[in-house]
Amino acid sequence: MAVSRRGFLKISGAAAAGTALGGVAGLGLQPKRAHAAAQALRIQNTKAFPSVCPYCAVGCGTLVHVANGQIVNIEGNPDSPVNQGTLCPKGAAIYQLHVNPNRQTKVLHRAPGGTSWEEMELNTAMERVAQLVKKTRDETFVVQDSSNKKVMASEAIFSLGGATMDNEWNHVQQKLMRGIGVTPIENQARI
């Protein structure tokens, strides 16, 4: 019997699906039940901690499953009135934010004119940032604009916050920035 290319692909696809379903059925499980069982196994013997997705201002509720002090799974919290167990694709990948061998855990510094990044102690980096902010503010603070209007602004500093900054950090950052005269303040959290 001659089989066209399209026909061959259809038969192959059906055979593969049949084999997979047959395998599951052969174990005495229905596919839907097998899926539910796999989901349950994934979080078996874990403790669930309610949390909030850090990525945007929607604030979807999550459940963080922990076993032996390690995060093993993060998913939408069905009890959250905000998202009722759902997460957008970004939120669904929060697990990788925590458990990821590529996660940067040290401060990296590239000196002015330098061509490579060097590790820097966190305290040293914080001290350097504070000194540079103070220096920039002192050197560029504007008391009056060109029309003699009082502005009292640090026009050379811009504050840009990241999505994973929490509410408390954002509150303190705003207080600090406004206190030293910085007006351009942006953050994904829509504060």
Ligand code: SF4
């Ligand atoms: S899951 Fe998506 S929509 Fe919900 S808070 Fe996170 S980023 Fe925002």
